[in-house]
Amino acid sequence: MRRVEFGESFPGAARRETLEESGCAVGDLALTGAYEMRNARVWGQGAYHLTMFAFLADARVALPASATADRGVGEVVHGVRQLLS
Numbered sequence: 001m002r003r004v005e006f007g008e009s010f011p012g013a014a015r016r017e018t019l020e021e022s023g024c025a026v027g028d029l030a031l032t033g034a035y036e037m038r039n040a041r042v043w044g045q046g047a048y049h050l051t052m053f054a055f056l057a058d059a060r061v062a063l064p065a066s067a068t069a070d071r072g073v074g075e076v077v078h079g080v081r082q083l084l085s
Contacts (some may be wrong), residue, residue: 014055023064029055 001062004013011029033054037046 010053011055014053024061026057026059026061028056028058032056 002017004010005016008016010031014029015026018024031053035052035054037048037050037052
């Protein structure tokens with residue numbers, strides 16, 4: 001997730017970013033973790049301080065065909081497989 005928009009909830013931002021980056025529309029989300037990351041020298045751009053929130057969707061969603069190849073829908077992450085029930 002890049003950032004939370006003004007007036008947007010954390011779960012709302014997670015749903016929006018998931019849709020924008022993968023094409024997957026998720027429903028209710030449960031907070032599963034909050035992480036704070038700080039470092040003074042990394043990425044070649046100086047110090048940073050990040051807070052990341054992790055969520056779990058309440059149900060599985062279908063991965064759109066457009067998400068399996070780089071066609072402008074998010075970024076393709078190779079080596080990740082979809083778990084099938």
